[in-house]
Amino acid sequence: xxxxxxxxxxxxxxxxxxxxxxxxxxxxxxxxxxxxxxxxxxxxxxxxxxxxxxxxxxxxxxxxxxxxxxxxxxxxxxxxxxxxxxxxxxxxxxxxxxxxxxxxxxxxxxxxxx
Amino acid sequence: xxxxxxxxxxxxxxxxxxxxxxxxxxxxxxxxxxxxxxxxxxxxxxxxxxxxxxxxxxxxxxxxxxxxxxxxxxxxxxxxxxxxxxxxxxxxxxxxxxxxxxxxxxxxxxxxxx
Numbered sequence: 366x367x368x369x370x371x372x373x374x375x376x377x378x379x380x381x382x383x384x385x386x387x388x389x390x391x392x393x394x395x396x397x398x399x400x401x402x403x404x405x406x407x408x409x410x411x412x413x414x415x416x417x418x419x420x421x422x423x424x425x426x427x428x429x430x431x432x433x434x435x436x437x438x439x440x441x442x443x444x445x446x447x448x449x450x451x452x453x454x455x456x457x458x459x460x461x462x463x464x465x466x467x468x469x470x471x472x473x474x475x476x477x478x479x
Numbered sequence: 480x481x482x483x484x485x486x487x488x489x490x491x492x493x494x495x496x497x498x499x500x501x502x503x504x505x506x507x508x509x510x511x512x513x514x515x516x517x518x519x520x521x522x523x524x525x526x527x528x529x530x531x532x533x534x535x536x537x538x539x540x541x542x543x544x545x546x547x548x549x550x551x552x553x554x555x556x557x558x559x560x561x562x563x564x565x566x567x568x569x570x571x572x573x574x575x576x577x578x579x580x581x582x583x584x585x586x587x588x589x590x591x592x593x
Binding site: 374406407408409410411414455467469470471472 | 484518520521522523524569571581582584585586587
């Protein structure tokens with residue numbers, strides 16, 4: 366079975382500060398890992414994905430995530446937060462050829478203060 | 480750039496009533512999905528389809544039915560609505576089984592059952 370755990374349902378940062386959203390996964394096979402962002406009253410949008418190539422993955426809007434097998438982690442970071450980054454972020458895991466088995470975490474709401 | 484379109488966007492139902500949510504995608508995707516999103520629980524897969532004329536159960540299928548009569552459409556039905564089905568429903572689609580394929584989401588349908 367696969368699962369993801371997002372540590373912290375709410376994260377608050379000041380504009381310009383580092384953003385760090387934590388995600389740990391559990392998987393019996395090499396996983397594919399994803400980060401999605403959801404802005405208020407909108408659907409989910411893919412930020413970035415790890416599909417067993419480079420362990421440091423760069424996504425849209427300046428976000429990146431690093432796959433660390435030894436720590437079973439896939440934390441999302443951004444060096445400098447912007448007000449427009451305020452949203453809910455979801456980590457997700459799947460097997461490589463099972464899109465139907467995409468398992469989402471419970472989400473982390475990011476607040477950015479001026 | 481329509482992408483994934485859901486109708487209706489908002490609906491209030493009385494307990495026991497029935498309704499259908501319609502999802503349409505214009506990207507020629509084979510796979511389509513229905514998720515529900517509840518506070519603190521992330522997204523959970525209700526049903527999905529791997530092609531026209533096929534459907535399969537996801538994580539939380541009870542109380543829902545689906546149909547995929549045309550490749551571009553995926554309908555979610557509630558035969559007898561219950562307050563526990565109050566949720567935000569998201570339709571999504573992707574090219575195929577490889578999880579490397581991005582899943583595209585609609586903007587959501589807010590359903591309240593009273």
